[in-house]
Amino acid sequence: MASTAPVIMRIMASSIQTAKLAGGIIRDVLKQGDLGIVDKGKNDPQTEADRSAQRCIIASLTKKFPGVKIIGEEGGSDLNVCDDWLVEDLDEEFLQKSCPAEWRDAKPEDFVIWVDPLDGTAEYTQGYVEHVTVLIGIAVKDAAVGGIIHQPFYQQPDGELGRTIWGLKGLGTGGFTHSLAPPGEFIITTTRSHSNALHQQALNAFPATKILKVGGAGFKVLQLLEGKAHAYVFATPGCKKWDTCAPEAVLEAQGGFLTDINGKNYSYNADVEHVNRQGVLASVGENHSELVYKIPRKVREAVGV
Numbered sequence: 001m002a003s004t005a006p007v008i009m010r011i012m013a014s015s016i017q018t019a020k021l022a023g024g025i026i027r028d029v030l031k032q033g034d035l036g037i038v039d040k041g042k043n044d045p046q047t048e049a050d051r052s053a054q055r056c057i058i059a060s061l062t063k064k065f066p067g068v069k070i071i072g073e074e075g076g077s078d079l080n081v082c083d084d085w086l087v088e089d090l091d092e093e094f095l096q097k098s099c100p101a102e103w104r105d106a107k108p109e110d111f112v113i114w115v116d117p118l119d120g121t122a123e124y125t126q127g128y129v130e131h132v133t134v135l136i137g138i139a140v141k142d143a144a145v146g147g148i149i150h151q152p153f154y155q156q157p158d159g160e161l162g163r164t165i166w167g168l169k170g171l172g173t174g175g176f177t178h179s180l181a182p183p184g185e186f187i188i189t190t191t192r193s194h195s196n197a198l199h200q201q202a203l204n205a206f207p208a209t210k211i212l213k214v215g216g217a218g219f220k221v222l223q224l225l226e227g228k229a230h231a232y233v234f235a236t237p238g239c240k241k242w243d244t245c246a247p248e249a250v251l252e253a254q255g256g257f258l259t260d261i262n263g264k265n266y267s268y269n270a271d272v273e274h275v276n277r278q279g280v281l282a283s284v285g286e287n288h289s290e291l292v293y294k295i296p297r298k299v300r301e302a303v304g305v
């Protein structure tokens, strides 16, 4: 079954397994105690967990899908990894699902996989491990289509650590229970560490009843998916295509939206600039366009200039 399934289904099924293995590496590095922190500049940390998780993910996916373009946050990686880090198996449960017709004939050269091996690095180094996710985004031509959001430190009811959430536009989502944020409130999830005056003006445009300041682009989107917030507002450049490709695909597979601050979708082809210059606005269960127009035009036009 695996070898005859459409390419996108095999990439998704492999990415689910690969994200889980990367999550184990991230937990192990923390347990070993030496994070090997390197500052990439402008207070942008990278740890041994980021580097090792990326090596595992890209080596596994490259071996399985040699014709597919893969872009990872941490740049070029040494892909000579031990066999334990090469994921061979595919998530069989996912492979049983039916492939949406629009993606069935997509060829390896149509794909770009955007990998954020550890989203929320700063939070990882500061102990906010709930904010940490592994993000594998699957773009077909320009569009974010499939996404895996793995949370290595999520505690299952039986005590096991880790959960893996997936979304494929046209098929749906899995790995979590979707709920909408409470009516009568307006809860915003946003940055805990990259605010500025313009971003604050955008926040002030909303009648927020609560503002959650957390790390991780992936974690903020999980808050939308699980009804802990109504909107994710980030009116400043800062996050990159590897931060948003997977979350956008999962949100949209759930009927939500992730756009720039003007309501425009980002492109995810291999040649786009990596920074999301016009910020992020994401929601599920809301009128997304209404959220865009709540932010004064002059504020929106100033973002990323």
Ligand SMILES: O=P(O)(O)O[C@H]1[C@H](O)[C@@H](O)[C@H](OP(=O)(O)O)[C@@H](O)[C@H]1O
Binding pocket: 073, 116, 118, 119, 120, 121, 122, 190, 191, 192, 193, 194, 195, 214, 215, 216, 217, 218, 234, 238, 239, 240, 243
């Ligand atoms: O993968 P990392 O570098 O941890 O990703 C970062 C994002 O690039 C950055 O935009 C986020 O900033 P905010 O916390 O201000 O939203 C950071 O949390 C991580 O997602």
Ligand SMILES: [Mg+2]
Binding pocket: 116, 118, 119, 120, 217, 242, 243
């Ligand atoms: Mg990130």
Ligand SMILES: [Mg+2]
Binding pocket: 050, 073, 116, 117, 118, 119, 120, 121
């Ligand atoms: Mg990262």
Ligand SMILES: [Mg+2]
Binding pocket: 044, 045, 046, 073, 121
């Ligand atoms: Mg980073």
